[in-house]
Amino acid sequence: MTEKTTMQAIARMVPPGSRVLDLGCGDGALLSYLQRERGCSGYGIEIDDANVLACVQRGVDVIQLNLDEGLAMFGDDSFDVVLQIDTLQHLRNAEVMLRETARVGRTGVVAFPNFAHWPNRLSVLRGRMPVTRRLPYQWYDTPNIRVGTYKDFEVLALKNQLRVIDAFGLQDGRTVRWCPNARAGTAVFHFEHA
Amino acid sequence: MSFIATPQTMHFPQPLPLQSGASLRDYNLAFETYGSLNADASNAVLVCHALNASHHVAGVYAGQDKSEGWWDNMIGPGKPVDTDKFFVIGVNNLGSCFGSTGPMHLHPDTGEVYGADFPVVTVEDWVNAQARLLDRLGITQLAVVLGGSLGGMQALSWTLQYPERVRHAVVVASAPNLTAENIAFNEVARRAIVTDPDFHGGHFYRHGVIPKRGLRIARMIGHITYLSDDVMNEKFGRSLRAPTLPASRGSLPPEGAGPARGGPAPDLRDYLYSTQDIEFQIESYLRYQGDKFSEYFDANTYLLITRALDYFDPARGHGSDLTQALARATAKFLLVSFTTDWRFSPRRSREIVKALLDNRRHVSYAEIDAPHGHDAFLLDDPRYMNIMRSYFDSIAKELA
Numbered sequence: 001m002t003e004k005t006t007m008q009a010i011a012r013m014v015p016p017g018s019r020v021l022d023l024g025c026g027d028g029a030l031l032s033y034l035q036r037e038r039g040c041s042g043y044g045i046e047i048d049d050a051n052v053l054a055c056v057q058r059g060v061d062v063i064q065l066n067l068d069e070g071l072a073m074f075g076d077d078s079f080d081v082v083l084q085i086d087t088l089q090h091l092r093n094a095e096v097m098l099r100e101t102a103r104v105g106r107t108g109v110v111a112f113p114n115f116a117h118w119p120n121r122l123s124v125l126r127g128r129m130p131v132t133r134r135l136p137y138q139w140y141d142t143p144n145i146r147v148g149t150y151k152d153f154e155v156l157a158l159k160n161q162l163r164v165i166d167a168f169g170l171q172d173g174r175t176v177r178w179c180p181n182a183r184a185g186t187a188v189f190h191f192e193h194a
Numbered sequence: 195m196s197f198i199a200t201p202q203t204m205h206f207p208q209p210l211p212l213q214s215g216a217s218l219r220d221y222n223l224a225f226e227t228y229g230s231l232n233a234d235a236s237n238a239v240l241v242c243h244a245l246n247a248s249h250h251v252a253g254v255y256a257g258q259d260k261s262e263g264w265w266d267n268m269i270g271p272g273k274p275v276d277t278d279k280f281f282v283i284g285v286n287n288l289g290s291c292f293g294s295t296g297p298m299h300l301h302p303d304t305g306e307v308y309g310a311d312f313p314v315v316t317v318e319d320w321v322n323a324q325a326r327l328l329d330r331l332g333i334t335q336l337a338v339v340l341g342g343s344l345g346g347m348q349a350l351s352w353t354l355q356y357p358e359r360v361r362h363a364v365v366v367a368s369a370p371n372l373t374a375e376n377i378a379f380n381e382v383a384r385r386a387i388v389t390d391p392d393f394h395g396g397h398f399y400r401h402g403v404i405p406k407r408g409l410r411i412a413r414m415i416g417h418i419t420y421l422s423d424d425v426m427n428e429k430f431g432r433s434l435r436a437p438t439l440p441a442s443r444g445s446l447p448p449e450g451a452g453p454a455r456g457g458p459a460p461d462l463r464d465y466l467y468s469t470q471d472i473e474f475q476i477e478s479y480l481r482y483q484g485d486k487f488s489e490y491f492d493a494n495t496y497l498l499i500t501r502a503l504d505y506f507d508p509a510r511g512h513g514s515d516l517t518q519a520l521a522r523a524t525a526k527f528l529l530v531s532f533t534t535d536w537r538f539s540p541r542r543s544r545e546i547v548k549a550l551l552d553n554r555r556h557v558s559y560a561e562i563d564a565p566h567g568h569d570a571f572l573l574d575d576p577r578y579m580n581i582m583r584s585y586f587d588s589i590a591k592e593l594a
Binding site: 019043049052053055056057059061062063064065073074075078 | 528544547548551552554556557558559560561562563577580581584585587588
């Protein structure tokens with residue numbers, strides 16, 4: 001997910017100069033890119049020690065927090081954009097965090113692996129959980145504890161009264177707008193709270 | 195072997211007005227510096243000390259074995275705070291007993307030893323005194339103000355009292371104020387000292403005695419709160435008194451070195467069945483720590499410094515609103531806390547982080563999952579050291 005084209009596809013949804021909160025910011029590459037290329041400011045949230053260190057080394061402001069403890073530290077609408085890039089699928093309280101994302105940010109961008117991508121469906125049809133480049137884990141060691149699809153997220157967004165500004169799939173660095181639920185390994189939603 | 199450090203003293207003839215309304219007519223500050231100040235005086239790092247430390251932050255004293263400064267693992271050539279790049283200043287606070295003017299010195303008005311008459315000093319007073327030292331050293335702005343625990347409170351206070359003089363603040367294992375429980379621990383320590391018959395209302399110097407019993411107990415209770423249950427259990431468990439005294443603080447076994455939780459192997463020697471003799475090894479360790487401390491620390495200093503801890507509360511003048519209190523700060527912050535530190539818990543550091551976030555300040559925060567309790571800030575956890583090194587490296591790059 002950190003490939004450059006993917007990063008650019010996400011970055012296009014972040015207006016220049018935005019205040020950004022990146023939930024599960026990894027090594028800070030995306031935030032660093034947004035600061036450098038789009039004049040953004042903001043913070044990353046990370047739980048992993050090595051990633052926190054990488055952020056400090058890059059000069060990205062990072063707060064070490066467990067997202068499963070919530071975002072109580074952040075006020076309503078305190079960021080222009082809250083990013084959840086490849087984070088949602090690791091969270092126990094994924095729905096609460098989605099609501100928190102919408103509360104803290106004026107807009108939110110969520111990207112996660114789409115389990116309805118056709119190779120995944122094929123694998124399940126054959127009776128096995130998918131193991132792909134996008135989902136390289138075995139079923140017993142995967143950190144992806146929330147297994148959802150592009151369409152599933154549409155339903156969850158509706159349930160939480162999120163207004164979807166844009167939604168598309170990403171596959172091989174390209175945007176997929178036709179039938180993304182079957183044709184894209186990654187689902188991307190850009191939304192705001194109603 | 196570390197580098198040689200040389201303590202210095204500077205005299206300040208102009209009175210220092212104190213927060214209490216009193217003032218110090220004139221005073222000395224003991225300090226040390228390491229590295230060299232660059233041409234535009236932009237690489238200065240001020241290190242603020244905690245309760246029982248001093249200006250001797252790093253290096254060793256010539257000809258003195260085991261005289262490493264209290265943060266020698268953090269500061270020095272090639273260390274996380276690299277004195278090849280930074281000009282580092284350690285300063286002893288007023289009221290201390292390591293060289294700066296304190297209760298064991300002469301009151302200029304009376305010619306008598308201050309004793310209990312030494313004025314109550316606060317974190318803010320210390321920062322004002324430190325600022326004057328920087329003036330004299332030709333430093334208008336600090337690259338970094340750095341401190342752990344009570345030292346972290348001073349670093350935070352610097353960003354509020356002299357926001358334009360601080361570019362970065364590194365606040366380790368600290369808090370925006372003390373909780374009731376924390377004040378309670380301080381009060382137990384103070385009562386131990388004040389009720390020692392040798393205390394003489396703080397004027398024990400005249401009587402040629404030292405309230406060592408009180409100091410010992412104060413140190414024992416303090417020491418317990420600086421460690422974690424797990425670390426104590428790992429080192430001592432229920433082991434019975436040892437024929438030899440355990441090693442001093444700072445030499446706790448590294449993580450995973452000893453047997454797992456549950457501590458050392460059970461000691462099956464028979465109990466002494468005595469209420470007053472040392473039975474368990476932890477007792478022996480605490481008594482040893484207390485004895486050692488009572489040999490070098492001043493009782494009035496202990497009272498003064500714990501009181502400064504109690505009083506620190508920058509949000510107090512802002513309706514207890516820390517966000518509002520920290521609005522003045524313009525520095526970039528790094529905060530570090532340790533998960534097993536219950537005296538200055540991560541929750542307290544997060545309060546500072548939140549207030550900085552509310553004010554949209556630059557802040558990074560690392561929560562290190564180290565087992566050593568509050569003492570972790572003086573130890574060598576590699577995650578902690580790496581964060582510090584990286585942060586200071588990035589500041590050094592700004593200088594170039």
